Amino acid sequence: GDSVTQMEGPVTLSEEAFLTINCTYTATGYPSLFWYVQYPGEGLQLLLKATKADDKGSNKGFEATYRKETTSFHLEKGSVQVSDSAVYFCALSGRSGGSNYKLTFGKGTLLTVNP
Amino acid sequence: EAGVTQFPSHSVIEKGQTVTLRCDPISGHDNLYWYRRVMGKEIKFLLHFVKESKQDESGMPNNRFLAERTGGTYSTLKVQPAELEDSGVYFCASSPMGIGAGNTIYFGEGSWLTVV
16 A cells, blocks of 8 residues: 655754755555645644656745655755744555545654754 | 634543544535544544545544534544544544645644543
């Protein structure tokens, strides 16, 4: 079945540091790829997505490129802020049977940014 | 516009008791999903409604879990009887279109369930 593997956390960075959270996937067909974020005390929010190979999703300074050849969708940000502290989830949408689709998530990576 | 709302936000119950979680999707969204995250593990799909019909319930763990969406509006997820391993966060999500082709679904804040 489909699976998503993302780097284990927690990740602790200083403000303005460069961030990379690795994500690789296994899926049949051509899934869409997502990064979701959960800020403290809040629900899951879509951060960015890419629906086909070589697409780059971007939002709030975060970027991720859909790499089919390496089955990866690594999240990057050039300069993190304290407000970026959250749990980040990589996910893909794939078929769960017939015409049904579901999201498959990684385990999540806790990011803490210190001032 | 109100987002996906879930109730209760936190619940602590004893093993063997019953808990009912409620989800109100965004108005007009026909698709409603339940996911859960057991501590330290991935967020996993439970089931998917289209209006009042169960489109896909392949993720429901066992028959102690019952989901309903009468009238195609809000949904409830009942756990009866609750076991310790049911502890976790239960997320509800909704969308106007299905997930296929990368459509976005909108999550609620989750209902935290602790079974003691």
